Amino acid sequence: MTKEYNTLKNVIELPHKYAAGPAWTRFYDGLKQEKIYGSRCQKCKKVFVPARSYCPACQVSADEWIEVSQEGKVISWALSISHEFFGMPVSPPFITALIRLDDTDCDFLHFIGGIDLSDAKKVKDLIKPGLKVRAVWNEEKKGHMMDIRHFVPVSG
Amino acid sequence: MATRVGIVDIAMTPGAESKDNFLDQVYKVTKEVLDKAGIKRADVGTVISAASDVFHGGMSCANSYYWDAGGAFLKNGSRQDGESLFAFIYAVMRILSGSFDTALVLGVCKGSENPENDMLTHFFTDPFYQRQVGLNETVAAALQMREYMDKYGITGEQCAKVVVKNLGNALRNPYAHIKKRVDVDDVLNSETVLYPLKQMECAPKSEGIVAILLAKEDVAKRLTNKPVWFKGYGSSMDAFYLGDRDLLDGQLKQAAKRAYDMAGVSNPKKEIDVAEVCEPYAFQELLWYEDLGFCAPGEGGKLIDSAATNMDGNIPVNPSGGVLATNPYVSRGLYRLAEAFLQVQGKAGERQIDKKVNTALAHGTHGFAGQCHAVAIIGN
Amino acid sequence: MGRPVAIIGSGQTKHGRRFDVTYPELVKEAVDRVFDSTGISPEDIDGVVSGTMPSMMEGVALTHFYFADVLRSVGKPILKTETCGSTGVSLAITGYYWIASGMADLVLVVGSEKMNEGDSQATMTTVVEPFYQRYFISGAPGIFSMQSQQWSVHYGIPEERVRAAATKLSIDHHNDAFDNPYAHIKKKLTEEEVNNARIITYPVRLWDVCPNSDGACAVIFASEKMAKKISKNPAWVKGVGYSGEEYWFGDSDKVVWQCAIDAAKQAYDMAGIKDPRKELDVAEVYNPFTFQELLYYECFGFCDFGKACDETLKGTFAKGGELPCDPSGGTLCTNPIGATGLNRVAEAALQVTNQAGDHQIPGAKLALAHAMGGVDQYNGIMILGSKL
Amino acid sequence: MEKKSEYDILTDKVAIPYEIAAGPTWTRFFEGFRQEKIYGTRCRKCKRVLVPARSFCPRCFVDTDEWIEISQEGSIVSWALTEYEYYGMPTKPPFIGALIRLDGTDSNFLHLIGGFDLSDPEFVRKTVKNGMKVRAVWNKEKKGHIMDIKYFEPVK
Structure with missing residues (x-):
């Protein structure tokens, strides 16, 4: 402008x-x-x-x-459907989340993925506080927080 | 304490983008407050300003740039970074120490020149962890909002009501930036920035240059027939990493307790006549109600439903329109204080609340999900 | 005046290129040290003051968030003082007023810098606005060179004589630094090495200029009641002064430098000092550039205007001289900018409490600490004494 | 990630865009540059003429709204030859930054001295003296920018 x-x-x-x-x-x-x-x-x-x-x-x-543990429970989450943020390592849609990994005493800040993110209502129905999630890794490792691609819900 | 500290007068710029050069604005606001108080630059004891470096202004060592525009040529002065209520309290300390009779406090932030707040607050992060996962103040706020809604059943409507109330109040404030009559549906239908946070629930990026003149008791009484007195102050800091904190049990309670204790306020619900709080995200105003003791934990939603914080309620909050209407990042704490001052003086014009204001509260916060809070209590 | 205020302890980090620790870990080193040395529990602290140089040096905005844990500030009131190069002294002055006001009894004051992580001189360009001055002021050395050049011409001091005095300061301070366990650059230099060093900004050469240091400094300020309770040997704040002038470098006279003169006068008046050269036992003058140290001697009343070179070459300000300046090696040898002024204060406190070890000036009872900031624009001073 | 000695070093670049309001005073001042004119303003109270033009006197704290076209000649008050280069610097070394007292003004104008060989510091030292008369040299193409003046050259 x-x-x-x-x-x-x-x-x-x-x-x-x-x-x-x-x-x-x-x-x-x-x-x-x-x-x-x-x-x-x-x-x-x-x-x-x-x-x-x-x-x-x-x-x-x-x-x-x-x-x-590479598994933990969702404490909080927020979904971007289309809004872009400066410095964000991923493009929308994405879910940024606080995750309490098992047997730890603070929350780990990362992303939740591997699910359909197009509809906020559906996401809200799926991701409840306490939902179990597990880390998924990128193939290529750079020694960077984003070597973990995201956390996905653990089924069952 | 040896003396009381009085607020003599204030001056401020409107929040909307102006074509003026930054230095001219600082000069005009400084001159305005000195003229109102009827004192010369030469008679000012000390100048304490608040501004952030490059990240909220594009200039490193920010106060070098506006030192003389702020009236500080050959004066003793200093600067507080990040939150402008810090500058207020530091100026109060300087007067209480007996070293200065008067102090000029400046809050300086020309948001119209800066990139978006989300870009700037992204650099509050550490480079190794939170920066790499894209954290900024809006992301932190959305995570805090989700927890707040999940834990206490706060609804989207209740959060949206904060916007409706504050923007409604802003219509009466000539200094407000965003002037728009909105209803709950407008808010809920605005763009989802970060679900559940809506665009209209996020504060804008505003200009804000504010000057406040303080004086010790006898000088204040000489300079104005309506001095407003400093009563109490408290601030408190939380841990750095977002995941190390309880986002619903933050430091505002601690900051408020310190301020109330110093001011001798035992029942804030009754004794605080009006509050100007810093709510860069709508739901935070509800959470801050609880921390400030205006209602019980988890009851912030009910409090706004009861209309108690409306202009004509028992405890009006943000008659100015608050930060949702005007968000000059660094200056916003002093804007709250300036508004609280006008309410106590009864000079808030169309936004003056209807009852007698004896005691007012001003709140400032900065950092992710309210990492740091400051509270000041002033009264007649 | 307000309540009496004392310094009851300080902690400095090892300075240098500290790529062995992260920035918060570096700050922690200084904070841990001050608590260890005073035996105070962090719970007893009423408030914390934090400061650094501009955020662009750090690449992290509002570093008090980043340092919240290591500053032991969680759950406590905090202030974040920043005034560019004078930040360290401004931090100390904040600690002073906090206690003098009666609003606190124990305040932890911490300054820090990791200069090697950013680009210090490039950061300095962002202090200068982009409409006008940024094109001409080459970081810090440019303005200091202009200032010293104007000073020597004004008093008709031959260039060779200025060079000789600056060279003596450089050799002395780099040698003094061997006695200071916290100093960064320690070096035996010859006249030839200093005189023929690479030109940075003519006439300023490499050994006239301070290094980029990483480091932090923590100081605890106390009310009279707490100081007497906790410390057997506190350093008392006798005077503070601070003054600043116009932003545009060309607007004010930097030779008879009013803000430096005023800052000193405020502090002297408060401390009751009439003849600083006689009454002060030691001074920690902010000397990022040898040439500038000379100018300060005059502005602070250590000698007459135009006489700094003569007095320096006579040894008046060297160790063993009438008024030793920068026995720590000063800023010239160690410059973590946001901490530097506080290092000066900590050093002055060590001197008046006879704790400066190998660089102790025997019997020192009254000391001056100083820092400069802005676009050659601010001067701040704190005077410390061994007696209340 | 860079490996230096024992521990990692994370390299990063911070780039932030700003758009700064010139306001009426800078706008008019730089309009003058387009016409090869240098403007100053006079303080109503102390009568000092300050250049560049500005809207207020820092000392008297009153408006300085009397515009005056300033002489393009003046004398050198101080100067420094910069030999080193660093990231982010707008002017490439070697260059001479100087304070120049333009005739009839009461403040020092900061700009460059040039128009001769700067490669030899000894030659520069012999050539440039405080008090020496200099005159503005303009670039052909004007951008309404402080560097529309190329430099000040010695008056022969």
Whole structure:
């Protein structure tokens, strides 16, 4: 859209290099092997996923690494039928969701797929809180969150 | 505390896109508040502003750019990033410390120049996890809304009513950005941004430059015959990762409790005469009612059904039209405060509520699903 | 004035290229250190102040969200102070006012930067607006070169003499840094190496310029009651000052630099300092560029205008001199921008509490900490003393 | 993902578009550039002439609405020769950024000095002096942009 008054267009574009550090490096290496790692806090014993170097609450080291289940329950979800978002790794339609993987103590943010997404009503009838889902992996692994393609409902 | 802090006057720009240059707008608003209070730039003690860097304005070190436009040439000053109520409280602290008699508080955000909020809030994410799965404030809000509806049976109609009420109120507000009479069906039939969230339930992207002049007690009384006093403040921060938090049990309760305790408010339902809350997504206003103690947990839907938060209700919320009508991201907390100030002074014009306002609440939030909240209580 | 305020502890990270940790992990290192050193529990903290340089350096907007956990700020009030290069001192000043106002008794103040993850000088171009100035100001060195060049011509100081004084500062500070366990660049330099180094922005050469450092600094501010209860040896805030001027670089005189003079005067007046050169025992002057350090000596009243080169070459401001400046090696050797000013404050606090180890100035009782920010536009100062 | 030393580094580029309102003052100022004119404005109160033209005086905090065409000649107040290059920089080195006091004005105008060989710093040092007279050189093609002035060259 061109504005009817004088403006100056300016794109600010800068490069960044983010240090992954040991925890993300190891977590992504796990993804490459189709494993999801969490880590357990030494103090409160909670398991956090993705694995991290410290417990967010206790701020002590969470260095006991655990391969967590690739199944879990839906806590919350939202469906985009046609709306595009900047920075979204997938095109609509998609479902973004919070998933509590089995035996972990926080919710994992990812996508739900493998179902018909064209009708919001149908999706709502299918995806109830607590619905069981399981990770589906992409063939090619890049050491990236999207090595997991999405989570699909576990039938039966 | 050694002294009370009074709000002397306010000035602000309308939320709609203007052709004006940013610096001219900052200058005009600053000059307006000084002129209203009848003081010269030279007499201002300190200038505290709020603006975000590049991401909400296109300029790094934002306050370098508008330092002199904001009246701060050779002044002692500082800046708060992200939420403008932070700038208010920091200015209050500076006066309470005894170092300054007056403080100018600025909220600066020219949304019309920025890309969409969803693009900017996407960069609140960490690069390793939440950014890679496309998180932004709208996605976080939709997830929070789903949980809220599922847990308490909040209906789409109840959420839509917030839009109907606030946009209805905005029709009376000359500073509001979106002016449109809508009904529940209009809201529910608007585009689904992220099911269950509708386009009309998401705040727009607005301009908002606001200036508020504060003074210690004796100076405030000299500058205005209707000073509005600072009574209480609280803020609170939640954990970073969305999945580490309980999205229905956030930090607003904590922030409100601190503000109420400081202000000596024990029964907010009765003692708060009007509230200006920050509701970038319609359903959040209902959730905030609960956290602010206006109703019991899970009762936010019933409260709007009861019409208690309408202009003529027991506890009017957002007579200005709120953030759903005007959303200058960083400035929105100070816009709430400015509106609360006008209500206490009885100078809110057509949007003045019908009963005597002794105590008003202003709320600001920023971050995903209300990661951080701030609450200020002011009164006569 | 408000209630008395003290600093009861600080924690600095190891500085350098910290690609071994993520950004929050780096911040955690400083925060853990300050809690370990003071023995305070994070639960006792009433509020947290966080700050960094512009978001474009980080690639993450509003970093206080990202750091919420490591700042131990969950469930607590927070402020996010940012004033460009002066952020560190502005953070300390925020901590000061929070407590002086009576609204808190213990405040954790944290500044941080991961400069190597972004592009620092490219970030600086985004401080300068795109209508006019962005085309001419080459990051930070461009404006500082113009400032120092104008200064030397104004006072008729021969270029060789300015070079000699700048070279002495460079050699001294890079050597001083060996005594500071947290410093980033530590190097034995010769005059020849400094004088013949690669030109960055003429006359500024490589060893006149600070590095890009990753690091964080955490400081705990306390009310009088809490300071006396917790700490045997607090550093007391004696004075604060801050001033800023016009955004356009060409609008104000940067030689007799009013905002630097005013910031110092505010702090001196509050601290009751009449003759800073005599009364101050040590100063941590913000010196991202050797040339600029010279100019500050004059604006802060450490010597007469136009005399900074003479006094520097006499050793007035070196270790063992009359008023040692930057015994830590200063910003010239370690510059994690959002933390740098707070590092100055932490160093000043270490000095007046006799905890600066190998770079302790013996008997230091009154110290100045300083930072500069904006488009050569802001100066902020905090003065710390060993006595209330 | 890039592997450096022991741990991963994530590379990323942040690009954000803005469209900035010029407003009446910049609009009129750059209209002047199209006609090879430099405009300043005078403060009503302190009477200083400020260039570029602006709408208010930062010190007096009153409007500066008296427009004045400014001389295209002035003298150098300070200068710096930039030799290094970095990402995002609009001007390629080597270049000389300079503060120029245009005749009859009370602020310093920031622009480039050019029109001679910049490759040798020693030559530049001998050529460029504070107080030296310079004059604006315009580009043929005008865009209503600060770089419509190519640079200021020494007046022989």
